[in-house]
Amino acid sequence: MSAHRALVIAMLPAIGLRVLAVLGFPPALLFYGDSFAFMREELAPGTTRPSGYSLLLALLRPAHSLTLVTVLQHLLVLGLAVAVYALLRRRGLPGWGSALLVTPLLYDEFMLLLEHMIMADAIFIVLVTAAVVLVVWRVTPTTAAVGGLLLGLAGITRTVGLPLLILVAAYLLIRRYGWRPLVALLVAGAIPLGAYATWTKVEKGKFGLTEADGNFLWSRTMSFADCDVIKPPERLAVLCPNMPVEQRPYPPHWLWEDFSPLLKVPGTANRNQLAGEFGRMAILAQPGDYLAAVATDLTELLRWERTDVDEKTPYKLPTSERPINESVRDVAESYEAGPAATRVVEPVAGWLRAYQRFGYAPFPLLVLALGGALVAALVRRRWDALLPGVAALALIASPPFLAAYDIRYVIPAIPLVCLAVGLTLGARSPSRPEPATAEPEPAGRAGA
Known part of the structure; x- marks a missing residue:
């Protein structure tokens, strides 16, 4: 002890x-x-x-x-x-x-x-x-x-x-x-x-495992998405944000709140698929804005x-x-x-x-x-x-x-x-991988 x-x-x-x-x-x-x-x-x-x-x-x-x-x-x-x-x-x-x-x-x-x-x-x-x-x-x-x-x-x-x-x-x-x-x-x-x-x-x-990976990625892009730049096809246009960038709430709010255009898409699986497509299009069309949004989030790690x-x-x-x-x-x-x-x-x-x-x-x-x-x-x-x-x-x-x-x-x-x-x-660390199984060394060769 x-x-x-x-x-x-x-x-x-x-x-x-x-x-x-x-x-x-x-x-x-x-x-x-x-x-x-x-x-x-x-x-x-x-x-x-x-x-x-x-x-x-x-x-x-x-x-x-x-x-x-x-x-x-x-x-x-x-x-x-x-x-x-x-x-x-x-x-x-x-x-x-x-x-x-x-x-x-x-x-x-x-x-x-x-x-x-x-x-x-x-x-x-x-x-x-x-x-x-x-x-x-x-x-x-x-x-x-x-x-x-x-x-x-x-x-x-x-x-x-x-x-x-x-x-x-x-x-x-x-x-x-x-x-x-x-x-x-x-x-x-x-x-x-x-x-x-x-x-x-x-x-x-x-x-x-889930039916929401596309939804979450789409909500991430709501920080910056500009449909004039993205030019989504008609079937995805319904997911365009309907407010100026400076007025948009934090991404998770776009998943649940009444104002979210995501709620206009019928069917859980269909919604997730379309949202994922929109999210990927937005990132490819605006990679700099995407990285800037990520960087802004990561600055929260500097908060004491x-x-x-x-x-x-x-x-x-x-x-x-x-x-x-x-x-x-x-x-x-x-x-x-x-x-x-x-x-x-x-x-x-x-x-x-x-x-x-x-x-x-x-x-x-x-x-x-x-x-x-x-x-x-x-x-x-x-x-x-x-x-x-x-x-x-x-x-x-x-x-x-x-x-x-x-x-x-x-x-x-x-x-x-x-x-x-x-x-x-640590004072010591394995210098090489330990074998999965170890066989005893013959007594006559010990210390050789």
Whole structure:
């Protein structure tokens, strides 16, 4: 225990913060309306998001306890911090250094928020980071298969996880770990993805994970699209924005609000297809404007504070109970088997709200740490540090290209950045790939 005293010291207050969340905001924080879509009793492939998290909630439904869901999410993230710590110790970092590097994972207020929210993000973070930890720990067909399975499950939890399976496969290929781990990774990853896509085919007649990738890309282009430049064909012209650029709201609003021309297109699959075509045409016709819109979103990463004091955002801990809308109350109360609205229990809730104002890793420091880790990994030839580093970069950068920036989309990169920094600083790193199987060396040749 003395060897891990620093981790114990770091874990105890982190556990205390999670106890405050459970006591201060029972039974859970609800994100309007995504949380209610996940909790529906009738399981079906999601239209705008995959339903992997819904499947987890369905497994836990017999307990009729949202508190059970949030406690499980809190415990999984705590366990993930221990796993990252263990890998960093394995790579030669001292106990205090390893414990220090997992503190953002343990103490970031947004991590606490997502763990206590009925949303897919905390589970996604655990799946992705656990997969990377397994593969970096030691590459064998078994660890690669488990890592692939976790990444496949991450892909049906949030589609942004899909490229990470290819990224890990490229890592195994470039590092020459052999064909067996590579095949194990891809086959295991394809199992949940293929099963889910087949379910979608049976239910909706289309092989895929969602029916909204085109919608999101189209909404991204609403930041700049000019139909006088794009010159879309008549069948796509209905999707042209109907207000000047300077008056247009942020891209996600174009998906749901009454003013959106997207709602004029009948049929979910048809809408998604046409929106995707329009989005690609807009990007090809206005590549400079597209990159400028992405760059503008990415400048949010330079913002030191997460939110201003008076800023309205769903990511602030509530000060009072918010009644659940009648349209979704039955969904929540059926899952909870009773009242499900988030209660605010003072003074505990107030303590956690006060912590939220300062308990976070500023994004500029996170970006600086990631950039430094990537450069140092190349200079020091710590190739194992590049995998979590590039994965973190992909998670941070891809949403502004495909949809829009959101604080929530940056948080999954935090444990990967911590891991990349630690692996770069580690005292030792595998100089070559470890063999998948090791045969004992004959005694007579030992030390030869």
